[in-house]
Amino acid sequence: MEKLSTHRRKKKSAMGPTGTDSLPVSGDDGGPSSVHHVAAPKTIGSSSLDALQSTDSRRVMDIVDKLRRSGLSGILQLPQLVVSGDQSSGKSSVLEAITEIPFPRKENLCTRFATEIILRRATTTSINTKIIPDKQRPSTEKKRLEQFKSTIVDFAELPNLMEEATNLMGLGDDGSGIARAFSRDVLSIEIAGPGRPHLTLVDLPGLIHSENKMQSKEDVALIQGLVDDYIREKRTIIMAVVSAKNDYANQIILKKCRDIDPKGNRTVGIITKPDFLEPGSENEASWIELAENKDIFFELGWHMLKNRSDKEASKSFTERNATEAAFFGSGRYRDLPPEMLGIESLRGRLSQMLYKHLKAELPSLQKELNEKHDEVVKELEKLGEKRATARDQRRFLTKISQDYQDVAKAATNGQYEHDFFGNLDPEASVDHESNIRRVRAVVQYLNLQFASAMRQYGHKRITNASGELSPALEDDKKAVEPALDEDYAQFSTYQVAERRADAIERVRRILVRSRGRELPGTFNPLLISQLFWEQSHHWKAIAEFHIEKVAQVCANFVAAAITCTVADDVAHRLQAFTVDPALDARLKRAKAELIRIIADNKHHPITYDPKYTAMVQDTRRKKSESKLKRIVDQAKISVYNGLSKVTEPYLKPDVLDSGKGDLLELDMDKTSAEDALDSQQAYYKEEVKYFISAVTKQVVERHLMRDLAADTISPTLIGDMTDDEIAFVAAEPEETTRLRGNLETRKAMLEKGQETFKSALGLCK
Known part of the structure; x- marks a missing residue:
């Protein structure tokens, strides 16, 4: 049997495997039942x-x-x-x-x-x-x-x-x-x-x-x-x-x-x-x-x-x-x-x-020692200075608020030189948690996603004729939209497709039921409002989803910034006492701003953009040209020269005369309905641009991004806190005191180790 341990090779009092009273020795070699000193010297030396x-x-x-x-x-x-x-x-x-x-x-x-x-x-x-x-x-x-x-x-x-x-x-x-x-x-x-x-x-x-x-x-x-x-x-x-x-x-x-x-x-x-x-x-x-x-x-x-x-x-x-x-x-x-x-x-x-x-x-040992020292120093820095008095506590919170401000401002301004931002993870999505610290880049990405979702899925009805978009929306096909994340692409289920002829008939029925004192052949101006309100019905849901998403990104960023600059115990209390209420208030203001923008859209449509009239006129022109082209095609003469059919470059006058009547729509309600539909689509196309701009600037930028650092943790906020509030947030708990003592002990040992290497420099090369 073996002896106790290398150092207790022949110990004398450990219990043997039988549980009987025995010496804690190492009995590899066996030996008599009594203790032997093996002719050992009384003093230590060999x-x-x-x-x-x-x-x-x-x-x-x-x-x-x-x-x-x-x-x-x-x-x-x-x-x-x-x-x-x-x-x-x-x-x-x-x-x-x-x-x-x-x-x-x-x-x-x-x-x-x-x-x-x-x-x-x-x-x-x-x-x-x-x-x-x-x-x-x-x-x-x-x-x-x-x-x-x-x-x-x-x-x-x-x-x-x-x-x-x-x-x-x-x-x-x-x-x-x-x-x-x-x-x-x-x-x-x-x-x-x-x-x-x-x-x-x-x-x-x-x-x-x-x-x-x-x-x-x-x-x-x-x-x-x-x-x-x-x-x-x-x-x-x-x-x-x-x-x-x-x-x-x-x-x-x-x-x-x-x-x-x-x-x-x-x-x-x-x-x-x-x-x-x-x-x-x-x-x-x-x-x-x-x-x-x-x-x-x-x-x-x-x-x-x-x-x-x-x-x-x-x-x-x-x-x-x-x-x-x-x-x-x-x-x-x-x-x-x-x-x-x-x-x-x-x-x-x-x-x-x-x-x-x-x-x-030794080289890797020295490297590991230095790395451990750096880790301990960072942990102590996160704990901050010792804080026993109210003055120490206030100074402590002011210091960490300044450190937080530096990180938060850099992030919202898109300046990523600070160590806090670390390395990018190109394999992960832009808004993945590994990239969340670069909050400006994430919000810009989400704004682009929102804008694309609005252009693609903001309109409730997709109107087409023979598979083509209505004239007022034809230009949308030319834009190359970015690929939408799945959570934004969900809004495609909100849309309803209909043929243009069905859309005109639907608008005609609405026109008849909302007629005022206008003369035949015209339509009540409120008809445009009603059509627009219906077409933009999902704007609020898409915008609210986007605002919530950006707010969560901001909250995640703030949590990461606090974790980086503040000790855990203080971070949790700051989060509960100042940060969470501030973030909630900012989100409420953002939603209130969205409600005001949505409310503006409920009023009678107003636009002073010449593009609107140009778009309406261009739509009418294209419709007229389309009808005229059909008449001209019908009036073309085709003759045979004995070998092949040849189309002559002139038209039959009688065919043109008979087709003139087709240029005019005798059903005035249908004409008015078609004009109203085209006007609403032209207005929608311009208004959706304004809405995207209003949400990203007036809501996201003004209420969620701007002053994010100042509203969450700042020297001004710390200065306004009472001594009791300061103590609640910054007082050092017993476990933190113990942790600080442990870290300081480790730091001292590591620094002593560093001194050992410095003093021995050159001996082991």
Whole structure:
């Protein structure tokens, strides 16, 4: 079974998988039931650890160590070594051999939570232990675990510390017989001393193949998730430990490494317990082939170690290393390169791996640090200054109102240089939410949509003869209208098609029923009004739809502008207190303006545009020319020259005389009806242009777009607010105070990290 964690490799008080009282040790190698200090020195220091790092490597590690001690490990993914493997693979013994730190060990125990071992060079020796609680723990439990901090100067005290930490995590036996088997909490052990390198290793619980009476299905899932979380971090070097006692094809860690790091760029394989292989056997040959990187390829390669057996548990590290060297100096292992055998060469390899890895990662780490700093600064800027007094609160609101004004004015004026506007999304529609910040462009687009919808669908009746539009509307066919969005195109269902002859008959019936004192052959002037009112019946619905759409666009823009310039808590209160009422009032004024424009259309038609009379006269002329053309065509003479039919260039006088009567319509009511219809169509064509202009200028521009910034949030509005109103909007809630404190702490840590990079500039180039 494996030991607690890399740092608690041989702990002394965690509960074993059976739930019995036991030391929180890592028991990869088993061992006697009592605690062993493995001939450990009483003071902390190990000169052989210097092999882990060269001078340049130490310089690089100094940077990472300073970043870690600044508290940035919770904000950035810092480079680290993670040791992982299946249960009982010997990984904790690997860590013990690398660090030469005698962790407590006890029989039949496994690593039950992640343990950070932080080695740090210092003038004095010390061991500092703390618990980093799982983020999902309740706040009360987090506080309780965070209070666990202890410092010792002798390794002999380490087992008791580990036992206490294990019990605090809820993994010890409390006498009830019920205890958790594993935890997502992290035990952090910082070991400082004169000979220590700057190095961080993480020991993870061993991967479990299947549930059993000591380890539940939930335990299996917890450990799988925990290991995945660590080894997925792209700045982590994975030390994948596999035991030669078991077929490596069945060891879970190798599959995980190949899935997460398929090219093996940041994985080094560690083979343990080769002394259990039968010398000269095929099984031994297959493991040697694996070590030679011929089967499962890792770019960082493989390494073989012989850890202490149970019988060797009391031997010193010097004796352990000598036994290992003797083992690899015999049999097939003599043919393997010495740099891939034994703990001494592993330290050298790790030194080079770490140096290259960290040197490659530092530029991206610095970039990420700067990006995180920029994000925190922006979040703090959104919160604004601290605001305890009424004066501070008023100044705070005045400042954010000025920032909002800059953004809102630029947007309504169509000036998009501000960072607020970001990048365009050409693939999305103009009025899509991704483009809504460019509100002037959106409103211009919607106005064009409205104008096109009015020209195409504003008239209730579509009058045609033999498939052609009536003369007064013929020019409409020449205009190329923009494609209408579906929500505007819906108004096509409002229209009714009719033939011109049916339209004339309909108007004649209306004429008869609305006759006044006018002479025969003329029509009541009010007839034009009635026809126009009916034809323009849907104007109000189309205009209201357009106004509502533009108002919503403005509201969405204002919300985006506020979100960009104001902290969330203040944004919500400003939205409710000033912005929403202002937007509602602007929409009401816009609708009232539309009602006035519609009311003007209900009065008797008035126009002074000469185009109207020209259009009426042109319509009459075209009708006369059409009738005359038919008569002329009838009067043309066609003769035969013996071979073909030839039309002579002169007309029959008698045919022309007989056709003159067709030029005059004897039915005066029909004539009047036709004149009224043509006059109404000519008037409609001019009036729809005025209506489009009135709605876009007098309604949309005057009431929805103009002064949008000033009406929603402005220094003037802030100045008119009472102190109570200011306090309601700007007073900082408790959660904001906590958020500000958290952001300021993070900002300080990130700035300390930036200073670390600045001070080390040039060392790692």
